[in-house]
Amino acid sequence: TITASVNLAADQNSANNSLSATVPIAAKPANPAGQGVVCGTNVILSALNQTTANYFWYTNNTSTTPIAAGANVQTSTITTDRTYYLATDARTTVGAASKLTYAGGSYFAGNAVMKISHTAPITIETARFYTGNSGQIKLTLADNYTPGTSGSFSYRPISSTTIDLFPSNTNGTTTNDPSDSGFVYNLNMRVNGSGDKIIIGELLNGATMFRNNGITGTTYPQGSSSIMAFTGNSASLSGGTENQFYYFFYDTRVSTGCASDRVAVVATANSGVSLSQVGDSLVSSLRTGVYQWVFNDTATILGANGSSIKPSRSGNYKVIVTDALGCARTSSNVNYTVTALNTVSPAEIKLSVSPNPNNGVFQLSFETSTRSDLSIDILNAAGTRVYTNTQSGFIGRYSKLINLENKSSDFYLLKIQHDKKTYLQKILIQR
Template identity: 45%
Template sequence: MVETSTASDVVSCGNYSRGETEDFRLIVINPSTDFTINEVTTPSVSDCADNKQYVTVSIRNNGSVPKTNIPVSVEVKNGSTTVATFNNIYPGTVPGLSNASFTLQTPFVTTENTTYTILATATVTGDQNTGNNTLTTSLTIGRKADYPVVSGIICNNNALLRVTNPVTNSNYFWYNSANATAPVAAGAAANTTSIPGNKTFYVSNELKTSIGPTTKMAYAQGGYNNFKGNFVRFNNSVPLTIESARLYIGNPGTVEVIVANLGTVNQDGSFSYIPLARTTLNVTATHPNPQPAPPNPNGGTLEVDGNITADTGAVYYLNLPVNDPGDHILLVLCNENGATIFRNKNITGTTYPISIANVMSITGNSVNINGTGDPNPFYYFFYDMKIRTGTSCPSDRVPIVLTDAPTPVVTKVGDSLVSSVTGVSMQWYKDNVGINGATLAKYKPIESGVYKVVVVDALGCQKTSADLQVTITALPPEVIAREIKLSLSPNPNKGLFNLSFEVKEKADLTIELLNSAGQRVFNQSYPAFIGTFSKQMNVGNVNDGYYVLKILHNKKTYLQKVIIIK
């Protein structure tokens, strides 16, 4: 503090003629009470339209003092229209400078491609900073995927189903009715023998559904315990996300849920695992009378027995991706001396597998980790588990009415056989042996025998005609000549030409040249001939004109027209 009439004499340090130095201590502290909403976790821009959309928020305690029973209010608006209003109490404790995730237990309906504004507020008595109590978030629910373009046919009591415009990395599911909950086949190219009476299938791009018992009351008995290391076994056929599940909590605390691959299993029941995805839940008691699991004198904790209807559980947001199809585990780790979670027990009959065909199957639990226990009397932890495949929103289901693939009918038209059906590939057979080069809808037989045709259509359906007996009574000379691969060149010629053919049986061979009057003008003989004949022939001094080359071998006659011009 300086006494002066000149402002420039006041400096932060140094000498001054009048005044005194005073030190002040300034301490900045956190408020004891300051709550806010720092995130709306669900719904999000990646979510799809849902008839039961839950709101999950992250409650932040910026204060230094832990608080319990935090009032949370949420207003959901579409434009200026209020869609839903929720007022709930978060019953857990939020420590100072910490977050807690809270899923409000009343769902609302969302519509595709619609923008919602969510105003979430945490209100605590004595809040020292009310200006940050409310978080406003806007998001647009995802649009349904485009309709798939489909084709299909029934082939030999097997439905061949195809998506003709598949999107890379998308999943396609086929149903036998418009409202069926489980697909009968999966994939852009799928087959099934489960054919509905009206031959109508429905296909959609991606799937959003639930798996597992809806509530714990599906089975009569059960209890709560501080489980650490117990797991559910499951298999997924396609990449998917485990979005949420209903859990029943007997005592508050934290529960870590881990998707993992099971590693080495030791004889004492210990095991290793490879984590794939994980989340930690701040769980609050859904049991009306919370109590921790009592200690077990032999180590660990004892179960709190009972399956009461008063515990209706709570939905918890999990968001656990399972990107690789195959066998996995869903592992639960309750915090020490804290949270207890419910599972059913003493179930009679066969519990597993619990399946959505071609999507996911719950196959067991850790009771039989060594392969000796029976998992069927127990169902672990996760009820009404919501799952979703892929990354896009499911499309509407597209119907397709199938017809039976036609069976080809072979008819004789003139000197040819004709198939009533064509396809992407065809093959004619004689006496059950494929005919080389006979791959068109029309074939001209040259030998007597039993003929049929096999047709494959664009969907891969193979259909075979009935056998047809064909008797050849007379053949054109050039057709007969093909039997011995007869070749004569050049033609026309000057009386000098190359002649080749092949006979497979030994017999006397005679080669003659006949003029247009039927007179023999050339003759050569070869006794007991077999094999390939290849020779240059010189028929001598003959007049220009049309001639017939005549080959006699093994009681057969082969003819070839020849033109001689000198």
């Protein structure tokens, strides 16, 4: 509830000295959550449980300028402690802080265009105007700005508002009066969508407003590339240089909505991936992620998408592991030599594949008389495993229905390893 009151010395009716209004206030937005990972020279950041909110990332809890905007972002800014701060929606100040930001300038009676670029729907809440003479300014938001000839331009108007101006320069000077502190005006100009737009300022009824000129150096862009920035003006239409002028909008306050608290997100440290040989397998040091094994640096091994691989031929092997945030890590090559197989006739273990040829479904059976670790692999014509099964300390009769209905018609190689012996059998799938 907001109450305004007055007290007059000779008040004849004190009962009407106050006025109250109850204004509903929305609840503060829920705090977001996020995750991140350092990936090479960049860091990948992602919001969890994403909604339609605008997400902004900061390097500390008090910075007014985000380093990135979006639910999923990547930045080359890596903080010392890998800590970032995430918030939904943001409020910041853009443009020149005051007319004293630049030395030159004067009170101006003409019209001007300021170009803007924004990444999300925003509201231009307030701006500080320095006015010489009272009057009005009509602000028109537009897009499709196209310069023409002889100082003309075309555009598509989106919205407009007219604001009464009151003189802040009481000295009557036309140059840059340092004692003029200006007035802050409520604009509440809604700018939907994103991209490039313009704001046309038309001074009416004798109004004059301060603008800087004679600026040296690079003036634009001014603001936040993650929210909104002033990117230029219309000075070039009359033969001027845009960087030499800055019009009207000082200490401009913009927001994307009601901001949440900022939440710390600590990115996981950059960790590489290495390979080690365990028995007849190569094993990745990273045990989670999406895997792709590569042979001799260039050949992607079809179907080799696990954390380990049993190479079927000699050569160089490496693995690419992509985590949930999209960070891909590549191991160094490891040279693997396939040792000679002690191949024994399948008849020794009464090996049976029935039927063969088949449609991808067949009964596999065999018998062993000694106890040893058992490994069963089926390889396609490219040497990629399409089926594998292992058992520790196996002895006795093995019988199992194998289903490879999802495999294409072709020759396959069945390889059974037991008691330091290898048994091979060709299988033909045809449909």
